[in-house]
Amino acid sequence: MMVVRRSLQYPLLLALTSLHLQHLSGLDNNPSGAKNENKDVNHHASRSSVGLKIIIIFLGVVTVIAFCVFLFKLWQRKKREEQHARLLKLFEDDDELEVELGMRD
Structure with missing residues (x-):
């Protein structure tokens, strides 16, 4: 009984291995070619x-970068206006300060 089982195992193993290799190499017998057309x-x-996903991601990244640049420029302008206002305040004539110091009546 044991001898019969061993003799049946080898052809079955050989057939399964052959089918597996054909499947991996793409050599399946398909005369209609429908499977290849579906693959294409x-x-x-x-x-x-x-390609569509790449374009959408690219546009999203460009939009985020453009928005960040816009916010940075807006922040720079606001900061510059604040500095200019402080500079003007520093150099403006302050009559109250002169009166308090007794420089002017």
């Missing part, structure tokens, strides 16, 4: 989908 269509659809 799916490959093209997935390629355009990937």
Whole structure:
């Protein structure tokens, strides 16, 4: 009984290995070629989908960078206006200060 089992295992193992290798190498017998056409269509659809995702991500990154630059320029302008106002306040004639110091009546 043991001898019979061993003799049946090897051809079965050989057949399974052969089918597995054919599947991996793409040598399946498919006379209609429908499977290959579906692969081409799916490959093209997935390629355009990937391209669309890349474009959307790129536009999102550009938008975020542009918004950050806009906010930075706005902050710079506000900071410059504050510094200018402090400078004007520093050098303006302050009559009250002169009166308090007794420099002017």
